[in-house]
Amino acid sequence: MIRTGNEYRESIRDGRQVWINGEKVDDVTTHPMFKPIVDVRARIYDLAHEEATQEVMAYTDETTGELNAIANRLPKTHQDWADKRAAVDLVQREAGGVVTRVGDETIGEMWSLFDGQDVLNEVDPRFSENIRRHIAKSITADPFHVSANTDPKGDRSKAPQDQDPDMLLHVVRETDNGIVVRGAKYETAAAYSNQAFTKPTIANWGNSELSDYAVGFVMDMGTPGLKFISRNGFAGKGPSADYPLSNRVDEVESLVVFDDVEIPWEDVLFYRHTKAAAFIRSTLHRYSAFPFVQRTLHLADLMIGAALWNVKQTGLEKQQAVQEKLAQLACYRESINAHLTAAIANAETSPGGLLMPNQSLLYAGRVTALSQLPAMMHIARELCGGQICITPDAATFSDPEVSPWLEKFYSINDNWVSEDRRKLLAFARDLLNSDYAGHRLTFQLFAQSPPFAQLGAVYRNFDFDGPLGLVKASAGLSDKILGGVPD
Template identity: 30%
Template sequence: MEQVVATTRPLTGDEYLESLRDGRRVYFRGEWVKDVTTHPAFRNAARSVARLYDALHDSATRDVLVKTDRQGILTHKFFAPAYSPQDLKEAADAIALWQRMSFGWMGRTPEYKASFMATLGADPDYYAPFGDNARRWYRECASKVLFMNHVIVDPPIDRNRPPSEVRDVFMHVVKETDGGIIVSGAKQVATASALTHATFVGVNSGSAARLQEGRDEDVALVFFVRMDNPRQYLISRASYELRAESPFDNPLSSRFDENDAFLVLDNAFIPWEDVLVYRDVQKAKKFYADSGFFNRFNLQTTIRFAIKVEFMIGLLQKGLECNGTADFRGNQVLVGELIALRHLLWAVITAMVSDPEPSLGGSVVPRLEYAAAARVYTNFAWDRIREIFERILGGAPIINVSSYRDFQDPEVRPLLDRYLRGTGMSAEERSKLYKLIWDAVYSEFGGRHGLYELNYAGNHEQKYLDPLAWAQQRGLMGEWKALVDECLSQYDLEGWRDPHWVWEPTDAS
């Protein structure tokens, strides 16, 4: 296909920050935050994202990060549809470069939702009669490398009732107009939404499974909401960035806090050009799997988590060396366990990019079976990582100064230098290291990450039910049962049916 010269380019970091000053309604501590780029609850996280945009233009990193797609759009490599294993490999390298800039601690960076947005460019007409909408959104998103958030989970209210009976809470269409639709309802968890350009609203696999034709059309919706929509409200949780005293005391939470929000649309007007699925139960149920989003987002999350595991391995090893316990055999065994986990994750990533499956419009996506396996083991691994930290570092993370200010006190500093030092490490270095360990594992920021890793990809049962359903739908379960049937067919009460084996009956008496 002939390449078209790109006429657009991704945003720079400064342009990204300026784009957030659009009147969005972010609420925090009882106030409307008019500018998230300057508010102390959001400003450093915004700047962490801005660094990613600057990397798209940096001569040292841009060749790994950007490409010109088949439509002539210069974009991040994961924002473009992939048509070969090599395309997926290059996209994976681009994801990894961005993720290493936050050490794997920011999960919902712009390339996360590119997992879905790129599929709009592969086959926009899948969304007919809204194919032109998909086509236009892909071009805008790819050309600017827009930062999208998504909300696909219903609030935990009355989930025992059909969606049609919870219209006062669940996202639903209120009425239809010539220019668009009026929508009301709530969704969660709008991670990093305060720092994004638009909200993607859809239905996750668990909710979609409950939809029924003739009953749930009002909630069978997939659409976009731009952040300047005056009837979109983001009600944020507490900010760990705001509570961070200093980089020394809170090195992760002071800059990588992806503030989560409860999102409400209160009779919000959504133009027709921002709609992908409207009152179509079957398409709302199928798009999650058909679009390739599931396959692609698990590539992004597995790479992100693998890098985070690498960071945690290094952090654990340095903590053990500081304690003088790195050579203890039992400790080495558990560090080796995490190293094996790291290798396994990268092996799955290699399989996802090198052995893809066909998807919309001639594109390819990571094989569903590999994506489903990665989803399970990345989600449940964090509990084991934390358990290992707690087991072999013991109470060491508790023993630390209350603040960096303690080192600035001339009376206390000599005591710290003598009694708080580490093995081959000064007291200040030891304190700095264990502040990082505390922020990663034991702080409120670290606790939130534990919940995130366990739940971001769905509830704990759905993660196992989906691989089972897909194995049945794709005929894999039939193949595995056929293996057992083959074994059963090789013998009976009379002995072996195949003369290759020998059996002579014995006298039981």
């Protein structure tokens, strides 16, 4: 049964060990650096219960008659994807900014495992049974599910076995109940989630068929032995009036330390076989890339809106140079939209019988969205003007001695008064120029995988035979030549 926001809050009050800003946290639901984003996730749960939004966020299971989250529903039809896209749009609007690690984006990695059951069966038939059970649980129990990927790694010129072995998460021993793992992972939202799909990072196992580093499992975030060492949050570091995004939608990352943590066998999804680990890495974002790229579309809309309101306020929207820059932002936005739309229109049946977005179009869209993002943010900065970096804060605007001067110089006309001007500039600064903005840019570029891996996904999924055949026919090449591209 789909949960309420308060049920979610109660579920993460489990005694987990969390540190942030030099202190140990008693309750992540009330700590000022966690509370805003916990409230956003709780709001997502509540949207599924409210009459005005329930139809967008939830569906009735045909078998049980229970309400389940659309985000967790296995995608089998084009309508399923249309529903998921509408739900993500609603969540972003309700959040008032971009929120990425809230569950709908990370659950798709489990669907990739569902497609890989044949590979998992080669390792151990229990593992494919485990993935089916966990997917069913994600649908019916509605946990906040996140993803654990990147390790500290240490000296990358060395194999993990040739340095401190804990630099990559690994299995240290087996027990009758399961496996015991040691190491650490960087995870967004870990400290306030219910569970995580923990899997190996991009690693070089050499020619090894078996490796203690090739392990994947579902981790209950309340398990004893886990320690969450979080980066300093942006929430609370400045007034909300000056930093509306930092204080509302900052998603806190943690270094999650596994201090000899036991994982029950029923939660292990693959173990030791490097073939299974490599397969999972290569297909990991088959589904999750879609809602991730959709977030970048929303970010593009925020940049366009902030820039356009600024030129409207200042009377510059009719200038050709301004319109050309707005058109560049619009082309960027629509190129993302086109890739998302086409990926579903040309969706493919997956090995597990699900409907997956067209892989070549989806991955190309991800590269387009993320590789152009820094340049688009700079265009938005230019359109917003230099005042986003020199405008005084809200407290100064309220100071009785100087407020008349600020009202005079920041009011443009009867329709655009100083307070609206201040609010827009504060929003644009937090979107484009603040510490939070820099963090968001880096996060978007690397959150799913580094750029070389994103291009690698395009290479593996693009149909090179089409261009090869075209040139072979056009150039009159001999039938003796070999087609295709190297693996």
